[in-house]
Amino acid sequence: MSIDDPELEKQLISLSVPKKSPLLEQNILALATAEQSAQDALKAKSVAPQLTWASFFRSIFSAPQVAMAFSVILCCGLWMGWSLPTDSTGLLIDASTIELASNGNTTSFNYDDFVSSDGIYEGDLF
Amino acid sequence: MSHHAPLNEDIIPGSDVSRDLSDETLMALIQKQDQNAFAILLQRHSDRFYSLAYRTLFSQSDAEDVVQECFLKLWRKPDIWKADSKATFTTWFYRIIINACIDKNRQTKPVTPYDEVEILDENSDSFERLSSQQQEDIRQKRLTLALQKLPERQRTALNLCFYEGLKNQAAAEVMDINLKALQSLLMRAKTSLKNDLAKTQGET
Numbered sequence: 001m002s003i004d005d006p007e008l009e010k011q012l013i014s015l016s017v018p019k020k021s022p023l024l025e026q027n028i029l030a031l032a033t034a035e036q037s038a039q040d041a042l043k044a045k046s047v048a049p050q051l052t053w054a055s056f057f058r059s060i061f062s063a064p065q066v067a068m069a070f071s072v073i074l075c076c077g078l079w080m081g082w083s084l085p086t087d088s089t090g091l092l093i094d095a096s097t098i099e100l101a102s103n104g105n106t107t108s109f110n111y112d113d114f115v116s117s118d119g120i121y122e123g124d125l126f
Numbered sequence: 127m128s129h130h131a132p133l134n135e136d137i138i139p140g141s142d143v144s145r146d147l148s149d150e151t152l153m154a155l156i157q158k159q160d161q162n163a164f165a166i167l168l169q170r171h172s173d174r175f176y177s178l179a180y181r182t183l184f185s186q187s188d189a190e191d192v193v194q195e196c197f198l199k200l201w202r203k204p205d206i207w208k209a210d211s212k213a214t215f216t217t218w219f220y221r222i223i224i225n226a227c228i229d230k231n232r233q234t235k236p237v238t239p240y241d242e243v244e245i246l247d248e249n250s251d252s253f254e255r256l257s258s259q260q261q262e263d264i265r266q267k268r269l270t271l272a273l274q275k276l277p278e279r280q281r282t283a284l285n286l287c288f289y290e291g292l293k294n295q296a297a298a299e300v301m302d303i304n305l306k307a308l309q310s311l312l313m314r315a316k317t318s319l320k321n322d323l324a325k326t327q328g329e330t
Contacts (some may be wrong), residue, residue: 008320011269012288014262018186020176020193025168028194032164032201 149215157204165175168197170215174290175223178277181285188234192226213299220300221288224282231278272322282314283308 061067145166147155155163172193179189197218200207207218253261273281279301286297287308298308 004316005320008316008323011265011323015266015269015273017177017180020173020180020186020190023192024176024193025172028172028197029161029165031194031198032161035202036159036161059142074193 153204153215154209156201157207159204164192164197164201167215171219172197174216175219178220178223178285178290179227181273181289182224182278182281183230184270188230192230196222196226217292217296217300220286221302224300228278237330256293261290268323269319272319275322276315276318280311280318283311284315285314 061070147163147166149167149170152167153165156167175195175196176189179192180186183189183192199222200219207215253264256264273284276284282301283297286292286300287294290297291311292300294305294308294312298305301308303311
């Protein structure tokens with residue numbers, strides 16, 4: 001744009017602007033870099049896995065050795081459960097059952113049959 | 127692309143971001159958080175935007191603050207630039223700088239760099255005995271004061287059209303006014319300046 005007044009135009013052109021600080025651009029870039037680093041750190045923090053029971057077990061059983069050991073323990077448990085004594089109906093005998101041998105036959109007596117609910121002996125066991 | 131390359135003033139050894147890229151392409155890269163593109167854009171335009179801010183605020187530190195705030199805002203929220211906008215980057219960023227200057231002026235007391243009494247002293251007999259450099263300094267101070275006295279919008283119109291060399295239509299877009307309103311602002315600014323300077327020169 002030209003100013004219609006040459007004298008005014010000359011004066012306007014001559015009006016100087018003090019030089020900006022040579023550090024201005026560096027400061028801006030440094031701040032931008034710092035902000036970027038802070039943002040990156042924040043993002044990294046937000047995606048970091050949180051320890052929950054589910055993640056705990058998942059991490060444990062993801063190890064092949066642990067999975068193998070767990071499988072072995074599970075198999076042993078199943079075998080032991082299969083071999084537990086059963087009564088004539090095939091049901092598992094209660095843990096409080098006492099087994100007695102008589103003439104080579106296995107007879108089961110339930111301990112609870114002889115003990116009252118408050119734990120007092122109520123009859124002859126033998 | 128190295129998005130997190132260290133930055134320094136002499137950007138960017140080994141960078142694959144070219145200095146020849148247009149502002150708008152650089153903005154697209156900045157929207158992907160490319161620091162090298164940001165550094166190039168900053169170096170390309172910081173002088174220009176600083177000058178505009180200084181001619182609006184007449185304070186070096188305030189002008190630097192405005193430039194810094196605006197560029198950091200651009201870095202934090204690059205999506206405020208709409209690639210499909212008709213405006214060029216510079217036209218768009220002029221508006222951001224001007225708005226920031228207006229905010230700055232509202233926050234802080236307007237700066238008066240020169241004592242008006244000191245300038246009126248040029249009317250004394252001793253003015254003739256001053257060196258040409260001193261006389262020139264006084265003329266600059268007088269012009270600065272005259273510009274400061276202009277209403278904000280008149281000064282902005284003058285800055286954009288005269289100092290920044292924008293065409294009237296582009297300056298009108300920056301100021302979000304129509305062409306006639308801009309021409310009116312320019313006319314009033316020139317008249318005010320002429321009157322103000324003629325008054326003080328007449329008193330010399």
